Amino acid sequence: MTPIWRLTETELDEMGVAPPYWAFAWAGGQALARWLIDNPQEVAGKTVLDFATGSGLVGVAAMKAGAASVLCADIDPFCRAATALNAEANGVALAFTDADLLDGPPPGVDVICAGDVCYESPMTDRVMAWLALAQAAGSRVLIGDPGRTYLPKTGLTFLAEYQVPTTRELEDFAIKRTCVWSLS
Numbered sequence: 001m002t003p004i005w006r007l008t009e010t011e012l013d014e015m016g017v018a019p020p021y022w023a024f025a026w027a028g029g030q031a032l033a034r035w036l037i038d039n040p041q042e043v044a045g046k047t048v049l050d051f052a053t054g055s056g057l058v059g060v061a062a063m064k065a066g067a068a069s070v071l072c073a074d075i076d077p078f079c080r081a082a083t084a085l086n087a088e089a090n091g092v093a094l095a096f097t098d099a100d101l102l103d104g105p106p107p108g109v110d111v112i113c114a115g116d117v118c119y120e121s122p123m124t125d126r127v128m129a130w131l132a133l134a135q136a137a138g139s140r141v142l143i144g145d146p147g148r149t150y151l152p153k154t155g156l157t158f159l160a161e162y163q164v165p166t167t168r169e170l171e172d173f174a175i176k177r178t179c180v181w182s183l184s
């Protein structure tokens, strides 16, 4: 474990708060961010939701790629501060909500990005059902994932693959083969 993760997790655990996912750029988010920068036409001039934003990484990339606006959503309230700091450091504007958007119908945005959301079974089931609703309602849904256990095996269209550097203190490999998919 990295020192920041261990210390923060211990401290937060004592308060009954979730682990600090916002402290890292997870492989799924890194790949999705890279893909948006490489394919700016996918978000340029469009409204974007960065679902499960963590640090705000994918939202920053979407704005850098020319998105009209980005709403970052994460149920961990610490993500608000992390996202605001990263937005400021990158000179972009990001809106943020800590509401659990999965409790209601998906917002009518042009594009929904979801970086590294398939790491727990119940969450993945809930997220994928909601993302399917979003796609059916007309949103383009983009997913970045390093082959997590619960990533669905069907219903995805392959868009790109990246070799993403990460840390052995958090992942099983120092370089994670990570793919970007769209819901199909």
Ligand SMILES: C[S@@+](CC[C@H](N)C(=O)[O-])C[C@H]1O[C@@H](n2cnc3c(N)ncnc32)[C@H](O)[C@@H]1O
Binding pocket: 021, 022, 024, 025, 026, 027, 028, 029, 030, 051, 052, 053, 054, 055, 056, 057, 058, 073, 074, 075, 076, 079, 099, 100, 101, 102, 114, 115, 116, 117, 119, 123
């Ligand atoms: C592995 S992190 C990925 C963060 C970021 N997308 C990235 O790739 O760096 C997963 C994130 O999902 C968030 N999350 C879990 N359930 C959620 C929900 N119902 N709505 C929004 N975010 C959620 C967690 O708080 C966490 O920040």
